[in-house]
Amino acid sequence: MTSLPPPTQFHEDPVLGALCAAACTITGATSGWVIAVVDDRLQVVAARGPLGGRVRGLAVGVDGSAGFVAASGQPMAISPRPDDANVAGGVLGALGVVPASLLALPCNDGDEIVGVLELVDKSGGDRFTFDDVELATLLASVAGPALAQRADVPAAPSPDAVAVQLRALAADEPARYAQIAWTISHLLASA
């Protein structure tokens, strides 16, 4: 079993987060995540639910259910057995979890598969239905362009990261730091 990496700087795109939340609500999934295709790897870029909180920012290979969906362009809606080898890889493998039900859909930007929307554990222990497939497919079709646009926008650094950079600037270029500090305080005062 692959152990989860320590949490790194993670900035969730609000659109992808909202789509993920909507997909969970509309299908009754307990947890879900949006995965971006990055070369031959998959990376979780938005997540919801108790399992989702554990996988934000996680990068995995293509050997699991999401990998199949990304490779084939076919959705997957299964109720895996406890010993199902197919869920031993990818995000679920990293979690060490075998969900009672799983639904994974490709996210397209134009005719290119750019990600996967994966939902697990439909509430009540039920299986994901064909209606769930169709509803979640609509959301996945919106997630695709959102994923593609996300790649064009660099992630903004966190406030802590900015503070580190400013302290370094204050030590190395005090005049420059003073100028920036004056500008920021002036902007805040006029806001």
Add this chain to the structure above:
Amino acid sequence: MPEQPTAQPTGQPTDDERPAFTRDTTMVRLGSVEPLESLTPSWAWGGATGEGIRVAVIDSGIEADHPLLEGCVEVDDGVVVTQGADGEQIVTPGPHPDVFGHGTACAGIIHAIAPRARITSVRVLGPRLSGRGDVFLRGLQWAIEQGFHVVNMSLGSTRRDFALAFHDLCDEAYFRNTVLVTAANNVQMPSFPSLYASVLSVACNTTTDPFRYHYNPEPPTEFLARGIDVEVAWKGGGTSTATGNSYAAPHITGLVALIRSKHPDLRSFQLKTVLWSCSANVAEAPVRAGRFGTVNARASRIMRTLDTHTSPH
């Protein structure tokens, strides 16, 4: 001076003077043919097992030793298609595992319907996501070159730059009498090769009967078969319950294997007609009012049969 054609004594033009399409059609005269009303499920696949039929499953591989497959997989004849460092497609023959489970599921459905058909794995899905369209194309090309009777493709490509290449391959398969069965895309966007007239494109219906399928009068998806909550063979020797058009296509593949084993001379378009005729909704649809009034197709066949046997000559 050019040689003048010799006119027939009756004044009719010679063979050299006629357009090609009007020439003597002796060579295309047929023997006996089956009338449409005979195309029932019993006629089509009654008693058939898929014996003598080779099926290719283009997918993620097949777990050949899965207990539900009962040794139906031609292990040594399978191939793995990958993309090399220079972008070329590499076809590697020999045994290989199922990397995802999906191919095993499809093979299991086909085997359950056509238990004596021999199934060969063409693995086009693997650990790399790049180049998958080219790999898929090469896998399909290989299967056509090998002369399989039926090819199951429960996957597709949405890349429009592959559309023409898939179209050409599908036409080639059609003329070589290799029947291609594909899963329709689950989303509302073009997916190749499921859009082409030369293939059998399949989506889900709501039935639980693996032999009950429907004709869809609004193509490109032409048939609807069982694909919801299907108990399927899965990677690791076990089973899973799966939903999707992916699992509908192999139901039709299995039926095609049965039909072809019983009627080996049928061409692809004839197979499609047989499938149409045996569809549940066609059999149950009211026929146009005729001698027997408005009845469904099944009743009409019965009445015609009775009429034939009881009418004075």
